[in-house]
Each structure stands twice: as structure tokens, then as C-alpha cells.
Amino acid sequence: MTALEIVDLTVEVPGRRVVDGLSLRVGAGRVVALVGPSGSGKSLTARSIVRLHDPDAAVRASGAIRLGGTDLLGLGARELRRVRGRRVGYAFQDAAASLNPAVTIGGHLTESVRAHDAGDPGELGAAALERCGLDAAQVWEARPYELSGGQAQRAALALATVLEPDLLIADEVTTALDPVTQAEVLGTVRAQAAEQGRAVLLITHDLAVAGRWADEIAVLSGGRVVEQGPSAGLLAAPSAPFTRELVAAARLEASGPSAHDPSAHGHPARDAGPLVSARGVRRVLRGRGRTTVALDGVDLDVREGESVAVVGRSGSGKSTLVGVLAALDRPAAGRVLAGERDVWTLRDRERRAVRRGTGLVFQDALASFDPRYTVERVVAEALGRRDGVGALLDRVGLDPAMAARRPATLSGGERQRVALARALAAGPRLLLADEPTTGLDVLAQERILALLDRLRRDEGLAVVFVTHDLRVARRIADRVVVLAGGRVVEDVPARSLDAAAHPETRALLAATPAL
Amino acid sequence: MPITDRADLTDGVPPLSGDGGTPAAPTRGLLAARVPVRRPGVWAAGLVLAAFAVLAVFAPLFTPYDPIATDTAATGLAPGSPGHPLGTDLLGRDLLARLLYGGRTSLLVGLTAAAITVVAGVLLGGLAAAGPRWLDELIARSADVLLSLPMLVVVLALAAVLGPSLGTVVLAVAVTSWMSVALVARAELVGQRERLYVRAAHALGLSRGQVLRRHLLPGALPPIASIAAFEVGHAILTESTLSFLGLGIPPNRPSWGNLLTEAQAHLLTGEWYTVAFPAACVVATILAVNVLASAAGQGEGRAW
Numbered sequence: 001m002t003a004l005e006i007v008d009l010t011v012e013v014p015g016r017r018v019v020d021g022l023s024l025r026v027g028a029g030r031v032v033a034l035v036g037p038s039g040s041g042k043s044l045t046a047r048s049i050v051r052l053h054d055p056d057a058a059v060r061a062s063g064a065i066r067l068g069g070t071d072l073l074g075l076g077a078r079e080l081r082r083v084r085g086r087r088v089g090y091a092f093q094d095a096a097a098s099l100n101p102a103v104t105i106g107g108h109l110t111e112s113v114r115a116h117d118a119g120d121p122g123e124l125g126a127a128a129l130e131r132c133g134l135d136a137a138q139v140w141e142a143r144p145y146e147l148s149g150g151q152a153q154r155a156a157l158a159l160a161t162v163l164e165p166d167l168l169i170a171d172e173v174t175t176a177l178d179p180v181t182q183a184e185v186l187g188t189v190r191a192q193a194a195e196q197g198r199a200v201l202l203i204t205h206d207l208a209v210a211g212r213w214a215d216e217i218a219v220l221s222g223g224r225v226v227e228q229g230p231s232a233g234l235l236a237a238p239s240a241p242f243t244r245e246l247v248a249a250a251r252l253e254a255s256g257p258s259a260h261d262p263s264a265h266g267h268p269a270r271d272a273g274p275l276v277s278a279r280g281v282r283r284v285l286r287g288r289g290r291t292t293v294a295l296d297g298v299d300l301d302v303r304e305g306e307s308v309a310v311v312g313r314s315g316s317g318k319s320t321l322v323g324v325l326a327a328l329d330r331p332a333a334g335r336v337l338a339g340e341r342d343v344w345t346l347r348d349r350e351r352r353a354v355r356r357g358t359g360l361v362f363q364d365a366l367a368s369f370d371p372r373y374t375v376e377r378v379v380a381e382a383l384g385r386r387d388g389v390g391a392l393l394d395r396v397g398l399d400p401a402m403a404a405r406r407p408a409t410l411s412g413g414e415r416q417r418v419a420l421a422r423a424l425a426a427g428p429r430l431l432l433a434d435e436p437t438t439g440l441d442v443l444a445q446e447r448i449l450a451l452l453d454r455l456r457r458d459e460g461l462a463v464v465f466v467t468h469d470l471r472v473a474r475r476i477a478d479r480v481v482v483l484a485g486g487r488v489v490e491d492v493p494a495r496s497l498d499a500a501a502h503p504e505t506r507a508l509l510a511a512t513p514a515l
Numbered sequence: 516m517p518i519t520d521r522a523d524l525t526d527g528v529p530p531l532s533g534d535g536g537t538p539a540a541p542t543r544g545l546l547a548a549r550v551p552v553r554r555p556g557v558w559a560a561g562l563v564l565a566a567f568a569v570l571a572v573f574a575p576l577f578t579p580y581d582p583i584a585t586d587t588a589a590t591g592l593a594p595g596s597p598g599h600p601l602g603t604d605l606l607g608r609d610l611l612a613r614l615l616y617g618g619r620t621s622l623l624v625g626l627t628a629a630a631i632t633v634v635a636g637v638l639l640g641g642l643a644a645a646g647p648r649w650l651d652e653l654i655a656r657s658a659d660v661l662l663s664l665p666m667l668v669v670v671l672a673l674a675a676v677l678g679p680s681l682g683t684v685v686l687a688v689a690v691t692s693w694m695s696v697a698l699v700a701r702a703e704l705v706g707q708r709e710r711l712y713v714r715a716a717h718a719l720g721l722s723r724g725q726v727l728r729r730h731l732l733p734g735a736l737p738p739i740a741s742i743a744a745f746e747v748g749h750a751i752l753t754e755s756t757l758s759f760l761g762l763g764i765p766p767n768r769p770s771w772g773n774l775l776t777e778a779q780a781h782l783l784t785g786e787w788y789t790v791a792f793p794a795a796c797v798v799a800t801i802l803a804v805n806v807l808a809s810a811a812g813q814g815e816g817r818a819w
Contacts, residue, residue: 326718348722356720367711370730381729382719426719 003028003166003199004049009063011044011223018044020223021063026167029197031190033210033231035246036220037441038412042203045220046169048073049201050084068166086116089160093172095153099144105129105155106140109162118163128162129155133188149314150181157189164196171203175439178313178468183511186213205441207250208471211235212513219243235515249446251515252475273340274301275430275462276325276358280334282486283320294320296486297334302430305460309477309494311467311508317486318466322434325464327354359423363435365415369407375418376403382425392421397451413444420451430462431455437472449476470497470512482508560806563799571618580609582616582769594788602788604777613769614792620770621751624681625800628688628750633743635689636696637732643697644704645727655701658694666691670753674762684763688750696742703735744808748801771797 004026011019019041026032036042044059049072053059065072067087075083084090092098099108109125118124126136132154144152153173161168170189174182186202190213193200202214210217211231218228219240227240238244283295294317302308302325312318323329324336327343335342338354346354362368369378379389390400396417407415416436423431433452437445449472455461465476473480473494480497482490484504492500500506570577586607594602594610601610643654661669670687677683707713708731716726755772757763764770766777771793778789 328714328717352720352722354720355718358718360715360718362711362715364711368715370712370716370734372733381716381721422715422719 001028002026003068004201005064005066006045006049007064007066009045009048009061009065011041011048012060013044014058018223019048019061022220022223022225024218024225024228026199026201028166028199029193030216031193031200031202031214032216032218033202033204033214034218034220035204035207035210037205037246037443040220041223042205042220043171046090046171046201046203049167049169050088050090051080052084052090082116085112085165086118086163087166089163089165089168091153091156091160091168091170091173093175095156095173096144096147096149098156099152099159101143101145104141104143105147105159108155108159112159112162116163124162125158128158131161131188131192132158133184134158150177150185153177153181153185154188157185161192161198165198167199167201168193169201169203172205174209175204175206178508179470179511179513180313180507182209183513189213206513207235207246207442208513208515211515219246246442247515249442252446252449252471274303275338277301277337278321278324278331278334279337281321281324281331281336282333283317283324283329284332285320293486295324295331298324298483298486298488300325300481300488300491302462302464304429305456305462306479307456307463307465307477308479308481309465309467309473310481310483311470311473312483312504313468313508316483318468318483319434320486321483322360322432322464322466326358326360326432327351356426357428357430359420359426359428359431361416361419361423361431361433361436363438365412365419365436366407368419369415371408373407374403375405375407375410378407378418379403379421379425382422384425392425393418395424396421397447411444412440413447416440416444416448417451420448420455424455428461430464432464432466434466435468436465438467438469445472452476470508471514473497554810556806557810560803560810563803564807567618567622567796567800567803570615571622574612574615574619578609578612578615580612582608582612583767584608591786593786601792604789605781610774610789610792613774614771614796617769617771617774617793618796620681620764620768621754621772621797622800624684624688624754624770625747625751628685628692628753629743629746631685631689632692632746632750633696633739636693636742637700637735637739639693640697640700641704641727641732643701644708645723651701654697658698661691662694667756670757671760671762674757679757679762679765681764684754684757685750687757688746688753691753692746692749696739696746699738699742700735703738704731707731707734740808741805744801744805747804748797751797751800 002025006022006024009019009022010017022041022045024032024034034042034045047053048059048061049065051061061073063073067083070083072080072083099105103111106125109128110121113119113121113124126140129136129139134151134154139147139151139155144155147155157170157173168189174185177185186209189200189202192198202210204210214231216228217231217234218225219242220226221242227234227238227243234243235247238247278298278300281295281298282293285292285294298317298321300321310318310321320329324331327336327338330344336344338357343351343354373381375393376386376389379392380386383389383392389403393400393403398414398417398421402410402414407418410418419436437448440448452463453476456463463476465473467473474497477494480490480492480494481488482500482502482505490500490502490505497505498509500509586603588607589596589599589603590607591605592599592603594600596602599609599611601614603609604613639654643651669691673687673690674683677686713726713730716730721729751771754763754770755775758766758770758773759776764773766773774793775790778793781789
């Protein structure tokens with residue numbers, strides 16, 4: 001039985017046709033993944049189903065979207081409200097941001113149930129939370145910011161499915177989650193689809209995720225479905241050229257000479273002392289009412305020209321470690337050595353020189369740029385002058401003509417390149433990259449990783465690459481360091497990762513979907 | 516190697532200037548708050564303020580009368596009377612002359628007092644945000660205490676000590692209104708300090724002063740600009756209040772506030788123009804400053 005049928009959907013935003021004749025069918029009890037790069041129209045398609053567009057954007061949709069016989073595009077605002085939440089549940093990428101921070105989880109559930117007069121909110125809400133693997137008694141009174149990322153995403157899923165809708169739209173729900181949590185959340189979604197005969201439209205840019213948790217995959221490019229079929233068959237033998245490109249990028253195979261092999265780029269600096277070291281570093285984060293030990297005695301050396309991947313679940317202390325290695329955050333105990341000198345006994349001026357010698361790239365590139373600045377000013381500030389900005393942009397594979405634009409007008413991959421250009425401006429020996437490809441689609445991710453490979457090979461740059469994705473870690477790193485609970489539990493060469501013994505490493509390996 | 520300023524600005528790299536649009540003019544630091552010059556409202560507001568300033572400064576060129584001289588032969592004339600386009604008051608003083616000369620006082624008090632207020636407020640707010648904890652506490656608590664006192668009591672006490680003069684009015688306005696600027700500036704700076712781009716700036720090895728100047732202050736300016744606009748109006752009105760109580764500008768010296776004070780006796784007798792013209796001047800000035808201030812906060816690349 002077909003739960004959702006989209007026929008010849010066309011969506012236009014002013015000046016551009018984003019979705020162009022898209023047709024898609026989602027059967028009851030089936031999980032269909034809508035896969036495609038950023039800008040291919042995935043989210044716009046999903047939002048068109050329940051018309052959740054930005055009211056100012058003047059989005060025009062035509063075609064037909066049939067949900068069990070009703071054409072949703074033909075419904076008026078009042079009728080559509082009855083469909084939203086009741087027959088179609090929607091879960092967003094950023095769960096914590098999609099929930100109102102001032103309202104408890106129970107309050108959110110009650111609100112949804114009351115809006116549809118569907119029964120006893122306490123009972124239905126608790127059942128929905130239990131289905132999504134949460135303890136209702138524990139989270140009912142909690143506010144969204146008090147939950148972990150995984151818990152917040154489960155709560156958002158419970159909210160989307162509290163009235164047991166026919167269709168669940170899961171819009172990049174696990175992009176920001178670590179692989180273990182991702183596996184738990186998507187496992188729940190899949191199990192519910194099978195048990196309750198619910199159709200699920202899983203939107204993702206990650207082909208491996210789609211392959212592992214979806215029954216069917218629809219590949220989207222340029223606003224059309226270029227290929228749709230059962231997951232296993234489609235991934236094993238992609239027929240459309242675009243799908244082949246996507247699958248190749250998702251396999252994360254290095255093109256050209258491998259950057260893993262230290263002999264491939266002749267930097268004999270291995271026996272020199274480490275560029276930066278952490279010795280017994282402990283860092284304690286004090287929030288309102290609770291104290292977290294983010295790092296609990298971490299030892300780490302990064303040598304010249306080396307590439308180290310730091311992996312771990314959310315909250316394992318990965319980002320805190322980056323702040324400490326960048327000489328930005330002072331450890332509560334232990335020492336951070338740059339060269340042979342303890343950076344926190346240096347004078348302020350010398351410590352700033354150490355920071356200049358370290359490039360830093362963040363996950364959210366856009367937020368790391370002053371919103372008033374153009375690309376040129378962002379890079380020029382790090383460079384200390386204006387000439388040479390064009391050359392730097394060229395080095396990271398950007399058109400120098402982009403200098404006059406604002407970062408907000410660039411794509412995610414371009415923004416991350418601008419961030420790289422800024423990080424490289426002062427000619428650092430070490431680059432610290434905090435999840436720089438999380439949230440990028442596989443094609444953009446592959447381009448960033450290839451760029452990092454090239455920079456390492458050509459300039460002997462040492463890289464510390466934080467990621468929760470073991471596939472990326474394998475692709476980029478010589479050495480993989482696994483963090484758990486603020487401690488280093490594993491420190492192995494990338495090629496012997498499969499033989500790693502620590503249970504945390506095993507759990508990450510098992511949860512990471514492979515192609 | 517000869518490097519001219521010009522070559523420096525255009526970067527010497529052809530593709531930069533070859534994309535059709537010229538790169539934005541290189542403004543740095545505080546000048547980053549640019550006024551969008553293409554908006555007609557902004558131009559109009561600027562013209563109104565400039566016109567008022569010219570009229571006030573060159574008042575003798577626009578009227579032959581002395582604003583203080585009385586003329587018993589021409590008392591209480593209506594607007595449009597020959598020789599007195601805006602009429603005269605009950606003492607026979609030409610209203611146009613009083614309005615023009617009054618603009619000198621009012622604009623001087625309004626703009627100086629607002630400027631002092633904003634500079635002092637930003638300075639104190641910045642110290643509170645960046646300085647040690649005790650300084651933060653001291654400034655915040657002083658602001659709270661001053662905010663909890665009735666403004667007029669503080670102003671009266673000051674005026675009583677210093678004696679009525681223009682300087683007293685300016686000082687009184689500054690003392691009673693720096694708090695809102697300081698508290699907003701402090702809150703903005705503290706809020707921005709947690710932003711990722713500020714962390715990124717520290718990671719580039721910039722000093723605290725550089726980060727403050729380049730990233731924190733420009734971000735805090737738009738809300739401060741709108742308070743500043745409000746302060747100009749507030750200062751003009753405070754001046755009239757003080758003058759009315761006999762503690763501000765001496766009553767024979769014209770100011771828009773003094774004109775209003777004198778005019779309130781006429782309001783019920785049908786001589787509307789004695790109120791309407793000075794009031795219109797005050798309103799137009801405040802509006803113009805507001806438009807300019809809010810324009811300074813717009814056109815900014817906001818990422819969220």
C-alpha cells in the first residue's frame with residue numbers, strides 16, 4: 001500500500017526552480033531514504049509535503065502530493081493543520097533548536113496531543129517516549145537543553161510520532177550525532193516503521209546511513225529523482241552516473257597517492273620533538289549547578305607532518321581537547337607544551353605567537369566568521385595584509401573573485417574552505433580541525449578531505465582532525481586516538497584500527513555503517 | 516619596490532577587481548558600521564539635521580531680529596504678519612529669531628550631552644565587561660543605584676551645587692543617563708564574547724584589545740546607536756525641564772525647551788503656533804537622529 005505519493009512536484013523559490021518534476025512513492029511500513037548533495041532540493045521537498053516553508057520566501061509548489069488519497073497541495077490552511085502532527089510527523093536536523101527551550105518535553109507532547117484533541121496527553125506522551133527509548137518519568141519534566149544530543153533527538157522523534165502518524169519525515173535527524181547514538185536512533189525509527197506500518201521518509205546526505213537503515217533509496221540531483229530502488233541493489237550496482245559519483249565519494253577512497261603512507265611525502269621531521277603535546281591535561285567545565293570533567297588526564301603528542309584523528313562519542317571531550325591544544329583554554333591540571341615550552345607559563349605575547357602558529361577550523365564555519373566581514377576581510381585579518389588574499393583563496397580551491405562576498409552567501413563546503421584559508425594564512429605547522437566535514441554532503445566532504453591531503457603532502461602540515469565518523473578518520477589519518485569520558489582509551493595507527501581491542505573502539509566500529 | 520596606496524588597495528590581483536563589482540571600500544574597526552547611503556529616508560534625515568545645524572549656526576543671516584529684544588509695537592502677532600513670518604510673542608519678540616537662536620542651545624545641549632553619555636556609557640560598560648570582577652560589580656551597582664533614584668532629584672541636586680548654566684545641563688543629562696548605555700554595552704559585549712567568531716579571533720593570536728576593537732565593539736554598536744538617538748531627545752527635553760524650573764538656561768536666552776515653557780500659557784488661548792513650531796523642531800530633530808541611528812545598525816551581514 002502506498003502511504004505517500006509525490007507526482008511531478010515542482011517547487012520554485014523566487015528566481016529559481018529548486019525541485020523540478022520530482023516523483024516519489026513511499027509504501028506503508030517502508031523506510032525510503034532521499035539522498036542527495038546540499039542544494040539538490042531534499043529539504044524543500046520534505047517541507048513541501050506539509051508546507052513548512054519560510055512564510056517570507058514566497059515558495060510556490062505545483063504537482064500532486066497524495067497522502068493516502070488526500071492531495072495535500074490542495075488543502076486549505078485549516079485542513080492542513082489537521083494533517084500536520086496527526087498524519088504527518090516531522091523531525092528536524094537540529095532537535096534541540098526545534099524544541100522550545102522554555103517548555104518541558106512533557107509540555108511539548110501535551111501541546112501536540114491537545115491541538116488534535118487526541119486523548120490523554122500524559123498517557124500518549126509517555127507511550128511515545130517509551131517507544132523512542134526514553135524513560136518518560138525521567139525526561140517529562142526536563143527542558144530540551146538539559147538533554148544530551150541523542151536524548152533531544154529521541155524526544156523530538158517522540159514528539160513527531162506521538163499521534164502515530166502514517167508518515168514520518170526525518171530530516172537529517174542524525175547528522176550531528178555520533179555513530180553509536182545514530183545507530184540507536186535510526187534503529188528505533190526503523191523498528192517503529194515495521195511494527196506500526198508507518199512510512200518513513202529519511203532525508204540524509206550519507207549514503208552509508210541510507211544503505212544500512214532504509215529499504216529503498218531515491219537519489220536526488222538537480223531537483224529530480226535520478227534513480228530509485230532497493231538499497232542493497234542500488235548501492236551495489238548504481239546505474240545513473242550521478243549515483244556512481246556519490247557512491248564513490250561516500251566510500252572515502254583516497255584518489256592518487258595515499259597520504260597515509262609517511263614515505264609518500266618525504267618529511268624527515270619524524271624524529272624531531274613533538275609540535276604540541278598534552279601532558280596529564282585535565283579540564284573541568286563549570287556550568288550552572290553542575291560540573292563536568294571534560295578531560296581527565298589526557299596525554300597526546302602530535303609530531304611534525306603527522307595526521308591524527310581524534311574520535312569519540314558526543315561529550316567525550318574531543319572539542320575541549322582542541323581548545324586546549326590551541327592554547328585557548330587553560331587546563332585545570334597538567335601541561336600543554338608547544339615545542340618544549342609550557343604555553344601557560346609563557347607571557348601573553350608569546351602565547352599569542354603560539355596561537356598564530358596553529359591553524360584552527362571549526363565545525364560551524366559560518367559562526368566562526370564575524371558576520372560583518374566579507375571573505376576578503378576574514379582572510380586579510382589572519383594574514384595581516386590585503387595582498388595575498390587572492391593567492392590564499394586559490395590555494396584552497398576557491399575563486400579569488402569570491403573575496404568580495406559575505407560568507408553567509410557561500411555554500412557549506414565553500415565556507416569551510418574560507419575557514420581553511422584563514423587558518424593557513426599565518427603559515428602554521430599544525431592545523432586543528434574540529435569536525436570540519438560534519439554536516440557537509442559527501443561530495444563537499446570528499447573535496448575538503450582531498451584538499452587536506454594535498455596540503456599535508458605539499459607543505460608537511462600536521463593535522464589533528466576531530467570527527468565522530470570512523471570512515472573519515474581512516475581516510476585522513478595516520479593515527480587514530482579514541483576518547484571516552486575525557487580519557488584516551490586507544491591510540492593506534494589507522495591501518496590497525498580494525499584490530500583495536502578497547503570496547504569503546506569496538507562499539508564505534510560496530511555502529512559505523514559501511515558501504 | 517614601489518608600492519602605491521592604490522595598488523595596495525586593489526590587491527594587485529586582477530581577478531579581484533575583475534568580477535564586475537568593486538570590492539567594498541576598506542573600512543576597519545569601528546567604521547565597520549556603515550550607513551546604507553542608497554536609502555532615501557536616511558538622506559532626508561541627514562538633510563534635516565544638516566539644515567537645522569546650518570540655520571542655528573548662521574541664525575543672524577536668516578533673521579534681522581535680536582531674539583531677546585522686545586518690541587512693544589508688535590506684540591502677539593499671528594504667523595504671516597508682515598516682517599514676522601512666524602509671528603511674535605506677547606513681549607513682541609520675533610518667534611522665528613527665537614526659534615533659530617534657540618536651535619543653537621538645544622542642538623548644542625542635545626548632541627553634546629548625548630555624545631558624552633554614549634562615550635562614557637560605552638567606556639564604563641566596556642570596563643565592566645572586560646575588567647576584573649570587582650570593577651564589574653562596582654559599575655553595575657552604581658548604575659542600579661542611579662537608576663533607582665528619581666532622575667529629577669539627582670539633576671536638581673547637581674544644578675543646585677553647580678548653578679544654572681549650559682554646562683550644568685549637559686553634565687546633569689550625562690550623569691543621569693549613562694547607565695542604560697553602559698548596561699546595554701556590557702550585556703552586548705558579554706554576549707558576543709561567547710560567540711564562535713570571537714574565539715576564532717583569539718585563535719588567530721589577536722590581543723584582547725584587538726578583539727575588542729575589531730569584533731566586539733562593532734557588534735555592540737547598533738543597539739547603542741538606537742539608545743544614543745533616544746538620548747538626544749531626552750537631553751533636549753531635560754534641558755527644557757530644567758529651564759522651566761529655573762535651573763537650566765537663563766529664561767531670557769532662547770532654547771526650544773524655553774520656548775515651549777513660555778508657550779504653555781498660550782496653549783488654551785488659541786495661539787497654537789507658539790507651541791507648534793518649537794515642538795515641531797524637537798520632534799523633527801529626534802526623528803531624524805532616530806532614522807540615522809537605526810540605519811547605522813542595518814545593512815549588516817547578519818548570519819543568524
